[in-house]
Amino acid sequence: MQVTLMVNDTEYTRDVEPRMLLVHFLRDELGLTGTHWGCDTSNCGTCVVLMDGEPVKSCTVLAATASRYAVRTVEGMEVDGRLDPVQRGFTEEHGLQCGFCTPGMMLTARALLDRNPHPTDAEIREAISGQICRCTGYATIVRSIRWAAEHSNPELGN
Amino acid sequence: MDNAIELLSELGPEARLLAGGHSLLPMMKLRLASPEYLIDIDPLADELGYVAEHDHEVRIGAMTRHRELLESELLRRRLAIFTDAERVIADPVVRNRGTIGGALCQADPSEDLVAACAAVGGQMVIRGLAGERVVGMREFYRGPYRTAVGAAEMLVEIRVRLADDSGSAYEKVDRRVGDWAVAAAGAAVSLVKGRIAAAGIALAAVGAREVTCAEAEEVLVGQSPSDELFARAARAAQAACHPVADQRGSAEYKRHVAGVLTERTLRRAAARARAEQG
Numbered sequence: 294m295q296v297t298l299m300v301n302d303t304e305y306t307r308d309v310e311p312r313m314l315l316v317h318f319l320r321d322e323l324g325l326t327g328t329h330w331g332c333d334t335s336n337c338g339t340c341v342v343l344m345d346g347e348p349v350k351s352c353t354v355l356a357a358t359a360s361r362y363a364v365r366t367v368e369g370m371e372v373d374g375r376l377d378p379v380q381r382g383f384t385e386e387h388g389l390q391c392g393f394c395t396p397g398m399m400l401t402a403r404a405l406l407d408r409n410p411h412p413t414d415a416e417i418r419e420a421i422s423g424q425i426c427r428c429t430g431y432a433t434i435v436r437s438i439r440w441a442a443e444h445s446n447p448e449l450g451n
Numbered sequence: 452m453d454n455a456i457e458l459l460s461e462l463g464p465e466a467r468l469l470a471g472g473h474s475l476l477p478m479m480k481l482r483l484a485s486p487e488y489l490i491d492i493d494p495l496a497d498e499l500g501y502v503a504e505h506d507h508e509v510r511i512g513a514m515t516r517h518r519e520l521l522e523s524e525l526l527r528r529r530l531a532i533f534t535d536a537e538r539v540i541a542d543p544v545v546r547n548r549g550t551i552g553g554a555l556c557q558a559d560p561s562e563d564l565v566a567a568c569a570a571v572g573g574q575m576v577i578r579g580l581a582g583e584r585v586v587g588m589r590e591f592y593r594g595p596y597r598t599a600v601g602a603a604e605m606l607v608e609i610r611v612r613l614a615d616d617s618g619s620a621y622e623k624v625d626r627r628v629g630d631w632a633v634a635a636a637g638a639a640v641s642l643v644k645g646r647i648a649a650a651g652i653a654l655a656a657v658g659a660r661e662v663t664c665a666e667a668e669e670v671l672v673g674q675s676p677s678d679e680l681f682a683r684a685a686r687a688a689q690a691a692c693h694p695v696a697d698q699r700g701s702a703e704y705k706r707h708v709a710g711v712l713t714e715r716t717l718r719r720a721a722a723r724a725r726a727e728q729g
Contacts, residue, residue: 311489312479333480335473335545336629348544353476355469358493401544422628423542 296360300325301369311357315349316340318356319366327367327396331425338424341397342366348401350423367396370403378441379403388437390428397424402438411442452499452578452607455492460580460603462488468605469493470514470553473545478557492605499552499607502526511609513552517541520551530611531723532571532619532637536563539621542629552606560595561631561656563623568609569653569662570637571619575599576608583607588653592662614649617641618723620716623655624708626699632656633699636688636712638720640671642728647671652684652717657709658693666691667713676721678714685713 296313297306300323307322319325319342328351331339335353342351344362351359370377379402382388389395398421405412405420412420417438418431426434459466465487469475478484492499492514499514502523509530511520520526521537540563541549554564555575568575569588576585577600591599600606623635632655639651650671652664667688674680694705 314476334477338542338544341544347547349548350544353473353545354548355472355476355489355491358469358472358491361493420543423544 294357296357298356298360298364299362300364301366302363309356311355313356315342315351315354315356315359315364318359319351319364322356325366325368329393329396331393336423336425337394338401338421339394339397341400341424343400343404346404346407348397348404365400367399370399377403378445379406379438381444382437382439382441383434386433386437386440388430388434390426390430394424394426394428398426398434402441405438406442406445410445412438414439452495452605455490455495456578456580456603456605458488458490459605462490464602466490468556470556471516471548471550472553473541473549474553474557474559496550500550504529504613507613509611509613511551511611513555513606513608514550515552517546517549517551517554518543521546529613530571530619532567532621532639532720533564535621536567536623536637539563539623539625545629551609555591555609556598556600556606558592558594558596558598559631560658561635563621563632563635563637563655565592565662566635566637566653566655567619567621568611570621570651571611571639572651574610574612575606576610577601577604578607579604585610588662614641616643616724616728617649618720618725618727619651620719620723622712622716622719624712631699634694634705634708634712636709636716638713638716640676640717640720640724642676642721642724646673646675647721650684652688652713654688654692654709654713656694656699657705658695659691660693664688664691671717676717678718681714681717681721684717685710688713 329339331337335350340351343365467486469489496514499512501512526533575591619639621637623632635655637653652667667684670684689710694702
């Protein structure tokens with residue numbers, strides 16, 4: 294079937310199997326391999342992308358369903374050469390070790406800060422509770438998100 | 452809605468509705484479900500996504516997502532069992548997609564919302580080509596993965612009657628965020644002149660024969676709430692469940708947890724009922 298998706302503000306039309314999952318559409322059809330494919334059971338959260346600004350596990354959404362939404366992946370976080378404050382936070386506070394969980398963590402963080410610009414550490418931990426860092430680097434991930442909250446500039450739209 | 456039901460009817464039993472996808476897609480990956488056709492009802496999320504008070508009743512649209520249930524002020528105030536349950540269902544990202552209708556129709560024996568709806572006496576509105584019918588949870592839930600919803604039918608709404616001076620609560624023990632329950636319990640009580648006029652007890656994940664536990668409910672009705680009474684109801688609930696030993700614990704442990712959670716949720720439901728009286 295033909296599906297048309299809006300990903301990072303660009304429209305893509307592809308002929309795919311109806312059963313194709315969003316994560317595979319992004320990785321295999323569009324080459325956007327920043328979205329990782331981890332457990333494939335909606336547990337690990339490494340495949341998280343935003344649909345209309347809300348984090349979803351793209352291994353458990355059909356590409357066809359996603360065609361009704363604006364999809365944002367980690368590749369769409371940087372705008373005009375400027376890193377998102379969340380990306381800068383992960384750099385400043387060493388929020389990644391192996392990096393496998395990082396894209397999903399950052400997108401969930403972006404959605405959290407869009408709704409709640411000044412979250413408590415408890416709120417940050419709750420927000421990422423559906424995502425697994427197998428390096429167990431949660432303390433620095435929480436610090437990275439807090440850094441982003443403290444260094445966001447609302448005038449820049451982030 | 453009618454379009455979806457017509458498609459179900461045309462395509463026959465090999466067609467399935469896909470709501471939030473967080474039960475059916477995992478089942479398909481495991482090859483436990485292999486529908487020929489999927490009817491994506493995500494476009495009905497606006498029409499069937501609501502929590503509203505109507506004529507002494509709370510009405511919940513079947514496409515209401517877990518997150519909307521968790522954030523509903525109306526539920527927190529009048530049917531806190533849903534707020535309690537949603538806090539411990541899956542994780543925040545999964546809650547963005549999964550729907551109450553999808554969860555109920557999946558009818559997993561560990562499903563929290565089946566127990567929550569049963570404890571508060573939820574009525575399920577099922578729609579087919581000929582119109583709507585309304586069934587209680589005892590009729591709706593036909594055992595693991597089986598419901599009263601027919602091949603060309605769709606669950607469209609959940610209704611819960613609101614009683615004065617009532618309270619409800621839910622609690623579960625799980626091993627980690629997002630895991631299925633070791634055991635879980637939901638309780639609802641309504642008070643009249645300091646006595647329990649009606650009670651609902653529902654257990655999840657412990658092999659309860661029926662979706663509500665009549666033996667425990669009978670202990671409560673007509674009595675004044677007390678810790679001693681709640682302990683007796685919990686013993687009745689424990690006697691009525693048949694947990695199976697697995698990696699989440701022994702049968703004995705699960706039965707113990709079911710009893711503890713029954714007592715705790717009864718205490719909290721009664722406290723909430725008294726606060727409403729207050």
